Amino acid sequence: MPDFLFRFDANQRVGAGHLMRCVALIEGLLERSYSVRVQGDISKPYSDRLEQLGVLRVDNDHKINAKCIFIDDYRDLSELISEEQTHAPVVIFEDNGHRSSPAVKLVISAFGNKLQLKHRYPNARICCGIGYLSFRAEIQRAKIQNRVQHLNVTTGNLVGMAQQMKVIITFGATVQQDLINRVIRVLDGILHESCAVTVYAPVEFNFPDCDRPIYFEPITEAFFRNVVTADLVICAAGQTFLELLYIGIPVVGLVIATNQIDCATHLRSLGATVIEFLDSLEAELTQILLEKWPRLHKNTTEIINEFNESGERNKQISTRIQDLIGYRETELLSHLSNLIL
Incomplete structure (x- = not known):
């Protein structure tokens, strides 16, 4: 037994x-x-x-x-x-x-x-x-990897990073084709042309026509090793959202199920970025990107100060969660x- x-x-x-x-x-x-x-x-x-x-x-x-x-x-x-x-x-x-x-x-x-x-x-x-x-051991390792990566970032290579910016969209194991495509359309209208978009999902499906390629990756155990290099992740406001905040990854959480409301409310009180009502997704996500992550659509010459400010904001939220969890x-x-x- x-x-x-x-x-x-x-x-x-x-x-x-x-x-x-x-x-x-x-x-x-x-x-x-x-x-x-x-x-x-x-x-x-x-x-x-x-x-x-x-x-x-x-x-x-x-x-x-x-x-x-x-x-x-x-x-x-x-x-x-x-x-x-x-x-x-x-x-x-x-x-x-x-x-x-x-x-x-x-x-x-x-x-x-x-x-x-x-x-x-x-x-x-x-x-x-x-x-x-x-958090499981995989998340602990990803947090260390993210910390090491940011320690290795220097002013000299920040401008180069602008040429390899990437945004990740994932809603985990659930199939959310319509929601993912809504997010893609918002991103395509705002992001800098050099910014790549990758969708992690359980199955591949047709993406909307865009001015940039949209990449698909299946969800595997390598996800958290890859996600630490993202400039922004958009995901459901559940377990993955909590884990990414803990690691220190820039992330926007979307409430896609009723059992995520309490989690999202609590994490928003710690400084996390949450979209609670999907009816206003396009307007809210556009405003969030313009206000909080202008680096993703500004000229590369403006990257350095914003990278430091964004990194400090993520570090503060990560520390708050680390102290609590x-x-x-x-x-x-x-x-x-x-x-x-």
Whole structure:
């Protein structure tokens, strides 16, 4: 019987945010020699991440027992826990605001209301706050890579950087063709002609006619190694948004799902750039680009001061998030350990 069974999906329908935040905890548990299994609808390339960690996946039809069940899924708990598993303590990551179960012994919620959660889960320990989030090793490495890259930037090569500016668009594992094409049209009307645009998506599709080539890249494990060289990333205001801010990448987050609203609101209070209403996407994104990233459309002679100002702004936001996130990871892992004693 494994110590922990994680239940989550990662595919084109729900995205990969559930996987990414669970991986950080799985890494911590594996380092402490606990056994972990994963169950859920997980498509490539996300299933490859689990294989690289050495974590075994369990077929969805198999009712496996575990000492503790960890759920990062918004469906009703009765759909996720079989009768054979009801004896095990349950941990849930975030919540949809409508569930309740006496089997839940620990609730982790970065942006939830502690009193409301305690009312629904009276038998559970409630861990609320962004401090209970943590980042997987891949993100830690990307942050170091980004820091080294900026240390190597000198005034002498800043002008040269203007000739290789690039903007990345990604909405993770979900297919958002119409939204991506709306963003592309805005960028094409504003960006400097030397600025390249790359779309990271699970599948390739037709882009609108533009004055510049639009490049497609599949989402692979190399994404975060490549993204640190971007001058700007436009993504959904979820897990990837949070990770990019932590790394120190210039980023605009778009709220494309209701479960991203609380995250976006909190991160905006820390200085992050968020577009909450997609109905006004074109107008808001245009204004943001003109005001916050003029380097992407100005003459290259104006690059130096703006690069320094933009870099300092990103560094400040990254530092704020670094100070808030992860400082309770050890405490959280201790709570998980206690559940299987």
